[in-house]
Amino acid sequence: xxxxxxxxxxxxxxxxxxxxxxxxxxxxxxxxxxxxxxxxxxxxxxxxxxxxxxxxxxxxxxxxxxxxxxxxxxxxxxxxxxxxxxxxxxxxxxxxxxxxxxxxxxxxxxxxxxxxxxxxxxxxxxxxxxxxxxxxxxxxxxxxxxxxxxxxxxxxxxxxxxxxxxxxxxxxxxxxxxxxxxxxxxxxxxxxxxxxxxxxxxxxxxxxxxxxxxxxxxxxxxxxxxxxxxxxxxxxxxxxxxxxxxxxxxxxxxxxxxxxx
Amino acid sequence: xxxxxxxxxxxxxxxxxxxxxxxxxxxxxxxxxxxxxxxxxxxxxxxxxxxxxxxxxxxxxxxxxxxxxxxxxxxxxxxxxxxxxxxxxxxxxxxxxxxxxxxxxxxxxxxxxxxxxxxxxxxxxxxxxxxxxxxxxxxxxxxxxxxxxxxxxxxxxxxxxxxxxxxxxxxxxxxxxxxxxxxxxxxxxxxxxxxxxxxxxxxxxxxxxxxxxxxxxxxxxxxxxxxxxxxxxxxxxxxxxxxxxxxxxxxxxxxxxxxxxxxx
Numbered sequence: 364x365x366x367x368x369x370x371x372x373x374x375x376x377x378x379x380x381x382x383x384x385x386x387x388x389x390x391x392x393x394x395x396x397x398x399x400x401x402x403x404x405x406x407x408x409x410x411x412x413x414x415x416x417x418x419x420x421x422x423x424x425x426x427x428x429x430x431x432x433x434x435x436x437x438x439x440x441x442x443x444x445x446x447x448x449x450x451x452x453x454x455x456x457x458x459x460x461x462x463x464x465x466x467x468x469x470x471x472x473x474x475x476x477x478x479x480x481x482x483x484x485x486x487x488x489x490x491x492x493x494x495x496x497x498x499x500x501x502x503x504x505x506x507x508x509x510x511x512x513x514x515x516x517x518x519x520x521x522x523x524x525x526x527x528x529x530x531x532x533x534x535x536x537x538x539x540x541x542x543x544x545x546x547x548x549x550x551x552x553x554x555x556x557x558x559x560x561x562x563x564x565x566x567x568x569x570x571x572x573x574x575x576x577x578x579x580x581x582x583x584x585x586x587x588x589x590x591x592x593x594x595x596x597x598x599x600x601x602x603x604x605x606x607x608x609x610x611x612x613x614x615x616x617x618x619x620x621x622x623x624x
Numbered sequence: 625x626x627x628x629x630x631x632x633x634x635x636x637x638x639x640x641x642x643x644x645x646x647x648x649x650x651x652x653x654x655x656x657x658x659x660x661x662x663x664x665x666x667x668x669x670x671x672x673x674x675x676x677x678x679x680x681x682x683x684x685x686x687x688x689x690x691x692x693x694x695x696x697x698x699x700x701x702x703x704x705x706x707x708x709x710x711x712x713x714x715x716x717x718x719x720x721x722x723x724x725x726x727x728x729x730x731x732x733x734x735x736x737x738x739x740x741x742x743x744x745x746x747x748x749x750x751x752x753x754x755x756x757x758x759x760x761x762x763x764x765x766x767x768x769x770x771x772x773x774x775x776x777x778x779x780x781x782x783x784x785x786x787x788x789x790x791x792x793x794x795x796x797x798x799x800x801x802x803x804x805x806x807x808x809x810x811x812x813x814x815x816x817x818x819x820x821x822x823x824x825x826x827x828x829x830x831x832x833x834x835x836x837x838x839x840x841x842x843x844x845x846x847x848x849x850x851x852x853x854x855x856x857x858x859x860x861x862x863x864x865x866x867x868x869x870x871x872x873x874x875x876x877x878x879x880x881x882x883x884x885x886x887x888x
Contacts, residue, residue, distance in 0.1 A: 429776075432780050434776060434779055434780065448780065449780075450777065450780045452773060452776075452777055454773060456771075456773055456774055456777050458774070458791070458792065458795065460795045460796075460870060460873045460874075460877070461877075461878065464886065465878060465882065465886075468882050468885075468886075469781065469791065470781045470782075472791075472878075472879050472881070472882050473778070473781045473782055473783045473787055473791070474781070474782055475881075478879075478881045478882055478884075478885035479885050481885070482885045482886060521781075
């Protein structure tokens with residue numbers, strides 16, 4: 364059950380999904396004072412691209428995802444998001460009282476989408492990912508890795524133009540994770556989606572992304588950004604080490620992050 | 625053998641108490657006057673059951689407490705969810721709920737008599753009052769304790785506040801509601817009993833108070849046995865609801881379209 368098959372997208376052509384963020388800052392009011400979380404962040408991601416955001420925990424990465432998904436407003440700066448947004452949370456967040464397939468159908472149910480086609484797609488994906496026998500199981504009856512896959516299927520079945528990943532693979536076994544990183548990348552690139560991948564695992568970040576930005580500690584500033592040009596055959600957290608730029612990139616990011624201690 | 629003894633050990637204690645009680649009662653008349661004896665309690669239990677007296681009182685008190693319990697739990701739980709649904713309503717009412725929670729509800733008894741008279745409806749009102757606030761607070765706390773991350777996820781899915789309530793808040797606070805129901809079994813009985821204590825011509829409260837005023841302690845205990853039976857019966861109702869928790873959630877929280885789509 365190592366492989367993960369992701370859905371095929373309806374919107375392979377004429378995709379204009381994009382995220383453009385200019386000089387965004389975010390402050391939260393905290394008893395009288397203000398807590399500055401994001402400081403003058405600018406980035407853009409086009410369709411078919413994955414951006415990885417690397418930084419220590421509490422550096423405001425999740426706040427940025429909230430701003431992109433529209434749950435929070437930036438205090439200053441421009442945010443333009445074109446396309447629907449899907450979100451793969453860090454915890455699987457499957458509802459314990461719904462079956463596996465019931466959880467996958469939740470977004471469709473909320474949007475009052477065509478449930479018949481959703482069911483067919485959901486069953487197909489479950490079967491392809493070795494979860495066919497667990498359709499009617501409850502989340503408490505399957506393993507953590509399986510739950511995370513179900514969570515991923517739940518988000519990707521929505522076929523959103525933009526997919527936000529908030530450390531999505533932290534609960535998954537190492538070998539399954541290698542495969543998932545690869546699959547997620549080929550899904551985003553081939554379906555011309557926009558991917559934003561938040562992680563503190565920079566091997567994973569280097570393997571999956573086209574661009575990396577490194578956040579400083581709070582308030583987060585971009586202290587480093589670079590494009591990643593690694594051939595597809597090296598795109599998983601093990602093989603990526605063999606690519607020629609990896610060592611240098613890894614050490615540079617490591618220095619930036621470790622300085623923050 | 626050891627395992628069997630372990631299993632029935634609570635029963636052994638009960639039997640031991642009965643034996644000691646019976647011996648004391650037969651040896652010391654003063655003790656017998658204050659506590660009665662198991663044999664007399666049994667005799668009174670049988671006498672008043674056969675005559676139908678205790679049975680009709682059991683039905684009356686059961687009806688009062690159950691009706692109050694149902695009203696209190698339903699309205700209280702609904703009110704608790706309304707407080708979650710509207711932060712403004714919560715903001716306005718919270719201080720009053722805290723104050724009301726601090727007053728023993730039964731202090732309102734004199735007013736309840738003025739409003740409802742001294743009949744059956746007064747006892748139902750007392751049982752409702754006794755259960756309402758607990759149901760309200762539990763439902764509200766349960767709704768508030770829902771995982772922020774789940775809440776956030778549903779918002780990203782584009783859920784309305786009612787959908788969030790339907791899909792996440794209600795299912796995950798149901799265990800809080802069940803906990804409030806367990807507590808309220810006792811409070812509903814207490815409410816009905818106090819109502820009968822204040823003024824009544826029927827019901828287990830009436831039976832026990834009358835027996836007490838006649839120094840007929842065995843009959844007080846016999847009535848108490850029926851009260852315990854009522855509490856057990858109510859608990860069975862709660863257990864039934866608990867067993868069907870998943871079904872209740874499914875009925876309320878999974879849309880009909882989904883169920884239909886999953887069938888074929």
